Amino acid sequence: MADSEHNEPRLDPVTGYKTTGHDWDGIEELNHPLPRWWLWIFYACIAWSVVYWFIFPAWPLVWSATGGLIGWNSRTAVDQEVAALETNRGPMIDRLTSTEIAAIKDDPELLDFTRAYGSIAFKENCAPCHGAGGGGSKGYPNLIDDDWLWGGSIDNIGHTIAYGVRNDNADSRYSEMPAFGRDGLLSGAEIREVVYYVRSLAELPVPSSADLTAGAEIYARDCASCHGEAGTGDQELGAPNLTDAIWLYGSDTADMIATVTNARNSSMPAWGERLDPTTVKALTFYVHNLGGGD
Amino acid sequence: MTVPAQIDPADDSGQSFYEKHKKIYPQSVHGTFRRIKWIVLIVTLGIYYFTPFIRWDRGPGAPDQAVLIDLPARRFYFFFIEIWPQEIYYLTGLLILAALVLFLMNAVAGRVWCGYLCPQTVWTDLFLLIERWTEGDRRERMHNDAGKLTPQLAARKTLKHFLWLMTAWWTGGAWVLYFSDAPTLVHDLATLQAPFIAYLWIGILTFTTYALAGHMREQVCLYMCPWPRIQAALTDEYALNVTYRLDRGEPRMSAKKATAALARGEPAGDCVDCHQCVAVCPTGVDIREGPNLGCIQCGLCIDACDTVMERLDRPTRLIAYDTDINIGERLAGKSTMARIVRPRTLLYSALILIVGAVMAWSLSARSISSVNVIHDRNPEYVVLSDGGIRNAYTVRILNKRTTPRTFAISVDGLTDPVVEVTAANPADGEQIVPVGADQTREVRVIVSVPEPPAAASVPVTFVVTDTADGETATVTDNFRGPGDGT
Ligand code: SF4
Numbered sequence: 181m182a183d184s185e186h187n188e189p190r191l192d193p194v195t196g197y198k199t200t201g202h203d204w205d206g207i208e209e210l211n212h213p214l215p216r217w218w219l220w221i222f223y224a225c226i227a228w229s230v231v232y233w234f235i236f237p238a239w240p241l242v243w244s245a246t247g248g249l250i251g252w253n254s255r256t257a258v259d260q261e262v263a264a265l266e267t268n269r270g271p272m273i274d275r276l277t278s279t280e281i282a283a284i285k286d287d288p289e290l291l292d293f294t295r296a297y298g299s300i301a302f303k304e305n306c307a308p309c310h311g312a313g314g315g316g317s318k319g320y321p322n323l324i325d326d327d328w329l330w331g332g333s334i335d336n337i338g339h340t341i342a343y344g345v346r347n348d349n350a351d352s353r354y355s356e357m358p359a360f361g362r363d364g365l366l367s368g369a370e371i372r373e374v375v376y377y378v379r380s381l382a383e384l385p386v387p388s389s390a391d392l393t394a395g396a397e398i399y400a401r402d403c404a405s406c407h408g409e410a411g412t413g414d415q416e417l418g419a420p421n422l423t424d425a426i427w428l429y430g431s432d433t434a435d436m437i438a439t440v441t442n443a444r445n446s447s448m449p450a451w452g453e454r455l456d457p458t459t460v461k462a463l464t465f466y467v468h469n470l471g472g473g474d
Numbered sequence: 475m476t477v478p479a480q481i482d483p484a485d486d487s488g489q490s491f492y493e494k495h496k497k498i499y500p501q502s503v504h505g506t507f508r509r510i511k512w513i514v515l516i517v518t519l520g521i522y523y524f525t526p527f528i529r530w531d532r533g534p535g536a537p538d539q540a541v542l543i544d545l546p547a548r549r550f551y552f553f554f555i556e557i558w559p560q561e562i563y564y565l566t567g568l569l570i571l572a573a574l575v576l577f578l579m580n581a582v583a584g585r586v587w588c589g590y591l592c593p594q595t596v597w598t599d600l601f602l603l604i605e606r607w608t609e610g611d612r613r614e615r616m617h618n619d620a621g622k623l624t625p626q627l628a629a630r631k632t633l634k635h636f637l638w639l640m641t642a643w644w645t646g647g648a649w650v651l652y653f654s655d656a657p658t659l660v661h662d663l664a665t666l667q668a669p670f671i672a673y674l675w676i677g678i679l680t681f682t683t684y685a686l687a688g689h690m691r692e693q694v695c696l697y698m699c700p701w702p703r704i705q706a707a708l709t710d711e712y713a714l715n716v717t718y719r720l721d722r723g724e725p726r727m728s729a730k731k732a733t734a735a736l737a738r739g740e741p742a743g744d745c746v747d748c749h750q751c752v753a754v755c756p757t758g759v760d761i762r763e764g765p766n767l768g769c770i771q772c773g774l775c776i777d778a779c780d781t782v783m784e785r786l787d788r789p790t791r792l793i794a795y796d797t798d799i800n801i802g803e804r805l806a807g808k809s810t811m812a813r814i815v816r817p818r819t820l821l822y823s824a825l826i827l828i829v830g831a832v833m834a835w836s837l838s839a840r841s842i843s844s845v846n847v848i849h850d851r852n853p854e855y856v857v858l859s860d861g862g863i864r865n866a867y868t869v870r871i872l873n874k875r876t877t878p879r880t881f882a883i884s885v886d887g888l889t890d891p892v893v894e895v896t897a898a899n900p901a902d903g904e905q906i907v908p909v910g911a912d913q914t915r916e917v918r919v920i921v922s923v924p925e926p927p928a929a930a931s932v933p934v935t936f937v938v939t940d941t942a943d944g945e946t947a948t949v950t951d952n953f954r955g956p957g958d959g960t
């Protein structure tokens with residue numbers, strides 16, 4: 181308060197209050213006295229803060245902090261809440277474990293629980309590839325539509341989740357499409373012909389100059405063993421249906437040529453190795469429930 | 475208008491930054507406003523203490539307490555109304571209504587809330603009644619406190635604090651009864667079986683009531699409450715306030731001097747400077763000094779002054795609900811009247827009517843089931859293998875009945891839609907969802923159409939129908955597609 185002066189308090193004629201005597205460049209402060217209990221509450225708060233230091237964790241030490249007399253800290257509080265949550269949902273998880281997956285929908289309470297539980301597991305484990313809502317993206321199958329590479333029955337979905345696709349697990353789904361172009365099995369012109377033929381199967385536009393007969397021959401020789409004579413695919417082999425409107429890697433001619441040239445053998449982990457069977461069951465139910473399950 | 479001199483200008487014996495606490499000994503008083511205050515006290519405290527015991531039959535499985543805040547089940551019951559958490563806007567509406575009523579009261583007659591209705595005032599009045607009953611009226615209490623503490627006085631004071639604590643305890647007890655079934659809770663409390671939280675809340679409210687109504691009293695209004703500050707900013711010069719009519723009262727002098735002065739042809743006011751108005755004031759204000767932040771507008775000084783005026787055979791209402799404007803007009807020789815109907819009061823009344831009507835309408839129009847829909851955002855739609863389009867929705871159905879119900883879901887607004895509730899057990903080809911009594915159920919609904927709609931977004935209406943009585947609830951959303959349909 182270097183610039184302030186201390187004068188004798190005087191009576192301010194306008195307000196009828198006395199001033200405190202503090203004067204900052206002619207600005208004076210009126211004295212509106214506070215009641216004393218107000219001050220006591222202030223002191224009481226200071227006193228309480230000292231008590232607080234002893235009751236709760238407060239002072240940092242070199243490697244830790246003072247623990248507080250009642251042993252409370254935010255870490256144990258979280259642990260307690262997690263433990264409480266587990267006790268809380270324990271019975272539902274037990275029920276889920278002991279219920280056949282096909283019977284879940286007969287128990288509305290368990291159904292709601294399984295969907296919620298599965299949705300969390302999905303967001304934690306599956307969403308990075310298949311999208312938060314299961315919509316997938318190029319190369320990552322959409323789980324809401326009605327098209328399934330490896331089968332959309334609840335058992336098939338369960339198997340795919342538990343053992344994955346094209347991984348090291350002995351029970352993993354497995355098949356391999358040859359890289360027809362890269363490995364020199366077909367020439368560039370042959371690839372183009374077979375692609376046009378496949379497009380015609382799916383009723384996609386084909387240039388009028390395309391030689392569909394030649395394409396059909398190549399198809400019958402090299403593709404039909406997996407994708408079927410009519411191109412409807414084979415879920416045993418994970419061979420996509422080529423006649424429908426769903427194209428995992430795109431339906432442009434260029435995309436399709438790239439697929440035939442280099443093949444697309446994507447993989448998926450065996451979630452049964454990472455998650456417990458009950459979580460896999462909930463995930464299976466949830467994915468089947470997203471809309472596409474047969 | 476004069477301003478209270480907080481510090482005696484002549485007194486310069488040290489300058490304290492702390493106000494010395496002056497204990498106030500309000501004197502008992504009789505009259506119109508005191509009677510109104512007693513009635514308000516009995517009615518409001520009666521409502522507060524006994525409402526939890528009113529029963530209201532809602533059928534089996536539902537609580538039968540008329541007013542109940544059921545926190546674990548997240549329901550608020552008020553007679554025939556049951557509020558769910560998602561209807562919390564009713565509370566907002568109620569608070570808006572309460573604020574508007576407060577503003578209207580303020581526009582009509584200043585701090586009527588403070589003087590008659592505020593819990594601080596009501597409980598302080600009750601505690602003063604106990605104090606008067608155990609320790610005597612103003613004079614006796616002042617005399618007692620100034621003298622020595624005799625065993626007899628100590629006994630009276632102990633009795634007072636005991637009665638205060640009992641009242642405070644009952645206050646806290648009534649509070650917790652709003653949160654649980656009252657008769658059961660009373661039984662559990664008496665047999666020490668109630669949950670700890672109930673005892674804790676009773677303890678907290680016992681302490682606050684005892685401290686605020688017994689000891690803090692006017693200090694709450696002077697130093698703690700925000701309303702006087704807000705009120706002062708909201709009011710205008712036409713609001714009726716408890717006002718000393720200085721046009722009639724001044725110059726004040728004793729009755730004897732007044733007679734002499736009048737005989738000499740000199741002016742004499744009606745105020746006899748008896749200080750009765752100050753003696754009865756619960757906040758220790760001298761209303762004759764003009765509008766004062768400490769005055770809670772309780773009107774007790776009017777009663778006190780009227781008693782004096784009647785004894786002197788002078789007209790009453792030397793202190794009255796009046797305005798400074800009126801005083802000025804009378805001093806200028808004009809006649810006056812209260813201006814209750816002004817744009818401000820009309821505006822507040824209109825707003826209260828509008829908000830009240832909207833709330834009443836929405837309460838009466840709300841159904842006993844309702845439905846919400848959330849459209850899947852990721853992805854917004856999927857293409858099916860046959861080229862059709864599918865949208866997925868999360869549909870939440872609320873059953874506000876106390877019995878379980880089943881609902882059928884259908885969708886309007888699309889050509890040949892296929893509606894499917896995933897994991898449901900369809901009956902007779904319909905999509906049926908059972909919802910438990912007084913519960914919410916969330917289901918996933920997928921809607922597919924064989925042909926992509928022409929527009930990227932088509933409005934659709936979800937209809938849920940009670941399979942038993944046909945009551946329906948609807949909600950609209952959109953069906954999305956690529957938008958290049960033919
Ligand atoms: S000042 Fe505040 S606490 Fe006092 S009576 Fe008014 S509203 Fe109530």
Ligand code: SF4
Nearest residue numbers: 755769770772773775
């Ligand atoms: S001045 Fe009169 S109206 Fe105001 S608080 Fe005191 S007694 Fe009540």
